[in-house]
Amino acid sequence: MKNPISNLQRVLESGAFAVTAECGPPRSADPDVVVRKGLLLKKCADAVNVTDNQTAIVRMSSIAASALLHSVGVEPVAQMVCRDRNRIALQSDALGASALGIRNLLCLSGDHQKFGNQAQGKNVYDIDSMQLLRAVTDMAEQGRFIGDDHVMDAPPRLFVGAAENPFADPFEYRVERLEKKIAHGARFIQTQCVFNLEKFGKFMALVRKKGLHKKAFIMAGVTPIKSAGMARYMRDKVAGMDVPEELIARVAKLKGEEARAEGVRICVETIRKLRRMEGVAGVHVMAIEWEEVVPQIVEQAGLLPRP
Amino acid sequence: MIVGERKPFEEIQKLLADSAKVLLVGCGTCVKVCFTGGDKEVAVLASQLRLAAAKAKKKKVLDELTVERQCEIEFVDEVAKRLPGHDVILSMACGAGVQMLASRFPEVPVLPAVNTTFLGVLERQGLFVENCQGCGACVLGTFGGICPVSRCAKSLFNGPCGGSQGGKCEIGGDVPCAWHQIIERLKKLGRLGNLKAPVAPKDWRSARHGGPRKLVREDNIL
Numbered sequence: 001m002k003n004p005i006s007n008l009q010r011v012l013e014s015g016a017f018a019v020t021a022e023c024g025p026p027r028s029a030d031p032d033v034v035v036r037k038g039l040l041l042k043k044c045a046d047a048v049n050v051t052d053n054q055t056a057i058v059r060m061s062s063i064a065a066s067a068l069l070h071s072v073g074v075e076p077v078a079q080m081v082c083r084d085r086n087r088i089a090l091q092s093d094a095l096g097a098s099a100l101g102i103r104n105l106l107c108l109s110g111d112h113q114k115f116g117n118q119a120q121g122k123n124v125y126d127i128d129s130m131q132l133l134r135a136v137t138d139m140a141e142q143g144r145f146i147g148d149d150h151v152m153d154a155p156p157r158l159f160v161g162a163a164e165n166p167f168a169d170p171f172e173y174r175v176e177r178l179e180k181k182i183a184h185g186a187r188f189i190q191t192q193c194v195f196n197l198e199k200f201g202k203f204m205a206l207v208r209k210k211g212l213h214k215k216a217f218i219m220a221g222v223t224p225i226k227s228a229g230m231a232r233y234m235r236d237k238v239a240g241m242d243v244p245e246e247l248i249a250r251v252a253k254l255k256g257e258e259a260r261a262e263g264v265r266i267c268v269e270t271i272r273k274l275r276r277m278e279g280v281a282g283v284h285v286m287a288i289e290w291e292e293v294v295p296q297i298v299e300q301a302g303l304l305p306r307p
Numbered sequence: 308m309i310v311g312e313r314k315p316f317e318e319i320q321k322l323l324a325d326s327a328k329v330l331l332v333g334c335g336t337c338v339k340v341c342f343t344g345g346d347k348e349v350a351v352l353a354s355q356l357r358l359a360a361a362k363a364k365k366k367k368v369l370d371e372l373t374v375e376r377q378c379e380i381e382f383v384d385e386v387a388k389r390l391p392g393h394d395v396i397l398s399m400a401c402g403a404g405v406q407m408l409a410s411r412f413p414e415v416p417v418l419p420a421v422n423t424t425f426l427g428v429l430e431r432q433g434l435f436v437e438n439c440q441g442c443g444a445c446v447l448g449t450f451g452g453i454c455p456v457s458r459c460a461k462s463l464f465n466g467p468c469g470g471s472q473g474g475k476c477e478i479g480g481d482v483p484c485a486w487h488q489i490i491e492r493l494k495k496l497g498r499l500g501n502l503k504a505p506v507a508p509k510d511w512r513s514a515r516h517g518g519p520r521k522l523v524r525e526d527n528i529l
Contacts, residue, residue, distance in 0.1 A: 083461070087508060109468040112460050112478050123461065127508045130465035134505065146508055165469030173467070173490050176502070180465065184505065192469055239470030239477035 006103035007075045008047040009159040011282075012188060012217040016307045017275055018282030020077060020190065020219060021045035021294045023069065025060035034065045037291045038074035044298040046306055047075040047104055049190070049284065053084065056116025063093055067100040077161070078102045081110025086126035087135065087146055094136045098156030106161045106190065107132040111239070129162065130184050136160050137185025162186035166203035167196065167242035175206040182216045189216055190284040193223040193234075196242045197273055204279050213279030220274045221284045224293055225263035228252035264297055271301040308428075309337040309401045310435045311344060311421040316355060319397070322418045323356070326395040327366065331356075331420075332386055332408065333373030334400035341435060344399030344421050346373035352399065352420060368393065377404025383411050390415065426457075443513025443520065449501050451492035456514075458485035464506040 004010035011018045021041045026033040034050075041048050048069055052062035066076035078097050080090065097105060109129045113121045127135065127146075136158055138144050143155035162181040166174055178189065194200045200220065207213050225231045225243075228251045235243040247266055251259050267285075274280050283301075287294050298304055313319075323329060331349050339345025353369045360367040372389050374382045377400035386396070386408065395416045398405040401423040409417040425437035440457040446464075447454055456462045460478045467486030470477025476484045493499045511517070 109461055109463060112470070114460075114478050125461045125463065126511065128461070128463040128465050129468075131506070131508045135508070163469065168467065168469045168471050169473060169484075170467075170471075170487055170490050177465070177467075180503070180505075240472055 005157050006159045008104050011046040019045050019303055020047050020284045022049045022286045024051050025065035027059050031068050034068045035072050038069040040291055042074045044295040047077045049077040052079040052081045056111050056113040063097050066102045070101045076102055077104035077106050079106045081108045082125055083110030083123050086124050091145055095156050105158045108163055133162055133184040133186055160185055161188040163190050165192035165240045166200055168240040186216055190219045191221045193221045195247055196244050204277055208279050217281035219282040219284045220280050222267055222270050223286045224267040225251050227259050267297050268300045308340055310341045310424045310427045311338045311401050312424050313343055313421055319420050328368040328393045329395050329397050330393040331371050331397045334377040334404050335373055335375045349373050378407050450489045453489045
C-alpha cells in the first residue's frame with residue numbers, strides 16, 4: 001500500500017474507527033479563534049473540518065483557517081464549495097491548499113446564498129460538486145487540469161472526500177448519487193448529521209448492497225443537541241435535516257445544563273450504535289459553536305486515545 | 308416567450324423627469340402576450356403618465372405606438388415615421404427591443420419601462436415560470452425535459468444537492484426541486500440510466516460567458 005497522504009487516510013485505512021470534528025472559522029480576521037478551536041479538538045479528532053462560508057455567511061476563508069490549523073499541528077479537512085468560485089479559482093485553490101500543507105479536501109455544492117448575509121450576491125456554480133471531485137482527483141492522480149493536456153510537475157497531494165445527505169430526497173436516489181461521487185473520486189464520505197438512526201440504517205443497507213462501503217470510507221455525521229429549541233430549529237430551518245420528535249422530547253423535558261447533558265448522552269449513544277453498523281468507518285462530530293464538548297463526547301463514546 | 312414586468316411607476320417617472328415629449332412604444336409579440344408591454348399596457352401607462360403630469364401641472368406630450376416586434380428592423384421603421392416632435396422614446400419591449408430602438412435612433416434617448424425577467428411559460432393564468440436560460444447547448448434530452456440550468460437554484464448537472472426535501476428546493480417557498488422532478492420523470496420514462504454517465508463540466512462559452520453571442524445563418528442571408 002502507498003503511504004497515506006494524510007493522517008485521516010492513515011487512520012481510515014488502518015481499519016480503526018475514525019473521528020473528525022468541525023471548526024467553523026470566525027466572522028473576523030482573528031487567527032486565535034481558529035487556533036483555540038483547533039487545539040481543543042487536536043487530541044480527540046484525527047482531522048478537523050474547516051467549513052467554507054457555511055450557510056453562505058462570510059467568514060475567514062476555509063483554506064486560510066486550514067493553514068492556521070496545520071501550523072499548530074492540527075490536521076485540517078478543508079471544505080471547498082462550488083458556490084463562490086469558478087473552475088479557475090477552485091483548481092488554483094486546490095493547488096494552494098496542497099502547497100500550504102493541507103492534505104484533505106472535501107468537495108461540496110455549498111448552501112445557496114439566500115441563507116446568508118450576502119443574499120443579493122451572484123452564485124457561480126460553474127462546476128458542481130461531482131465535477132469538482134473529478135477535477136481535484138485528476139489533478140492529484142494525473143497532474144492534469146480540467147480539459148488541459150498540460151501535466152504539472154508537482155501535482156497537489158490531496159485525500160479527496162465528499163458529503164452525502166441520507167435524509168434528503170429522493171431517498172433511494174441518494175445511494176445512486178453516493179455511488180456516482182465515489183466513481184468521481186471520493187475516497188471518504190461525511191454524511192449529514194444522523195439523528196434518525198432507523199432511516200440511516202436503511203441507507204447503509206442500500207450502501208452495503210452496492211458494496212460502496214468497500215470503495216470509500218463512510219463517516220457518519222453526528223451533532224450534539226444543545227437544547228430543544230436548537231433541535232427544532234435544525235428540523236424546521238436547516239435544509240435536509242431529519243430530527244425525530246422523540247429525541248427532541250428527551251431534551252425538551254430538561255433545562256439548561258441538564259438538557260445539554262442529555263444532548264451529549266444522545267450523541268454518545270448514537271455514536272455507539274453507528275460504530276456497530278457495518279460499513280460505517282467513523283464519525284464526523286459537528287458540534288456547532290460548541291466545540292468544547294467534543295472531547296467529552298469522543299471520550300464517553302470510548303474512542304480515546306486516538307490511534 | 309420572453310417574460311417582462313413593468314417597472315414601478317415611480318421609477319418610470321424618474322426616468323422621464325427631464326422629458327417633455329415622450330413617444331411610448333409598445334411591442335406586439337412576447338411582452339404583449341405576457342400583458343406587460345402590448346398596445347393595452349401602452350395605453351394604461353400613457354394615461355397614468357398624463358394624469359400624473361396634469362396633477363403636477365406639467366405639460367407633457369405622451370404619444371402611443373405599438374409595433375409588431377421591436378426586435379426586427381423592418382417593424383422598427385414604423386417608429387421612425389412617428390418620431391419627429393418627440394425628445395425621448397419610452398420602450399415597453401424587452402431589453403432586446405429597447406436596444407434595437409437605441410441603435411436605430413442614435414440621436415434620441417431610449418428608456419426602458421419594462422424589466423425583462425426571463426424566458427418562460429405561462430403555467431396558468433397569471434403565473435409565469437422560468438424554464439430556459441438560453442445557455443446555447445440544450446441538455447433537455449438527457450434530463451427528461453426538465454432543465455437543470457434554469458430550474459435548479461444551483462444549476463447542478465449532478466443533482467440533487469443535500470438540500471432537497473419533500474420535492475422542494477432548499478431556497479424555500481414553493482420552489483420545486485428540479486432534480487427531484489428530473490428523477491421522478493426519468494423513472495416514469497424508464498430512463499433513470501441517463502443519470503449514470505458522468506457529466507463533464509459545461510462549456511459555458513455558448514451561454515454568454517464567451518462574450519455576447521451572435522448567430523449567423525448563411526442560408527438566410529439574401
